[in-house]
Amino acid sequence: MSFEQMGVKQETAESEQLQNLKKGLESMKGPEMRKILDKEYELNSAQSPIDSTDPNRRVEYDDWVRAVHDSRRATQELKKNLERRIEDIQVEIDKLEAEQKKA
DSSP: OOHHHHHHHHHHHHHHHHHHHHHHHHHIIIIIHHHHHHHHHHHHTOOOSSOTTOGGGHHHHHHHHHHHHHHHHHHHHHHHHHHHHHHHHHHHHHHHHHHHHHO
C-alpha cells in the first residue's frame, strides 16, 4: 500500500469520526437534553399529593419533599454531566476540523 493510499484511508477515517462526533453532539443537544429539561420542569412544578398541614401525615409529607429534592439534585447532576460531555465533544470536533484544514 502506498503512502498516498494510506493518507486517503486516514482522511476517510478522520472524516467519518468527525461526522459521528457531530451526530452524537446533535443527539446530546437535542433529545438527551430535552429529556433532562422536561424532567427538571416536572420536578420544579411538582405539587405534593399529601396535605402538609395534616399532622398525621407529616412524616409522609417530609419523605415526599426529600424525594423531590433528591430527584432535583440528581437531575442537575445529569444536566451538568451532559453539558461537560457536550463541551468535550465540541473541543474534539474543533480539533479534528483544524487538522483537516491543515491537510
